[in-house]
């Protein structure tokens with residue numbers, strides 16, 4: 025296999041500005057086909073901006089993003105976004121309050137002129153663990169976890185190969201978080217997906233990811249395997265402190281949390 029087919033995505037020296045402010049500076053990493061690549065970092069470190077640049081929601085000021093060998097820079101036609109989809113933290117804001125679930129799921133399929141919209145929608149509802157009885161409900165008639173299942177289903181409508189998950193479980197109760205993470209793991213396996221997962225929760229990152237980048241002030245300061253993360257083997261002292269303090273914090277607030285998570289999908 026060549027490097028291009030092994031890597032689904034390559035980000036080389038990516039720089040993104042908001043006005044004069046560089047939110048992402050010379051970030052480089054690649055995502056291997058089939059892996060979950062994690063991004064951790066304090067609030068404001070540039071994690072979401074990287075995902076936005078990949079999905080075309082933020083302009084690329086410098087560097088290159090290549091997916092499946094094709095460069096994604098510059099103005100992109102809508103169809104080129106089909107292969108990469110973004111799932112946000114808050115399923116309230118990502119679903120239109122006056123559109124039914126049916127509409128939320130069938131609209132992208134119709135826009136892209138896919139066939140069998142009807143069976144796609146019912147298949148997707150099943151795949152995310154919701155039956156057809158949810159089809160004509162509105163977002164406010166669903167729980168937070170159910171809404172996130174719909175947001176995940178919608179990200180799958182166009183059959184992408186890469187899903188960008190921006191804090192996908194941060195707005196949910198701990199018990200529901202584990203269910204959603206299990207669902208994501210299952211979908212990844214059955215559909216052969218690759219993920220980039222942004223989270224500030226080290227136990228989520230450590231259970232979901234193969235490799236992890238650590239960001240600080242718009243820069244990637246470390247890239248490690250999940251084993252290295254668990255052993256606190258970083259090249260920068262910043263990463264070691266960040267991960268260690270976040271593990272200690274999680275243990276302090278929820279002593280049983282680590283056990284719950286490892287039992288459920290460990």
Ligand SMILES: Nc1ncnc2c1ncn2[C@@H]1O[C@H](COP(=O)(O)OP(=O)(O)O)[C@@H](O)[C@H]1O
Pocket residue numbers: 042047065066067068069070071072073074
């Ligand atoms: N649309 C925007 N306009 C101006 N500044 C922004 C915008 N989006 C993000 N930023 C700034 O860029 C930095 C990185 O933001 P973000 O990528 O959202 O961080 P993270 O996801 O790691 O919390 C922050 O300082 C944030 O305030």
Ligand SMILES: [Mg+2]
Pocket residue numbers: 071072073190
């Ligand atoms: Mg963010």
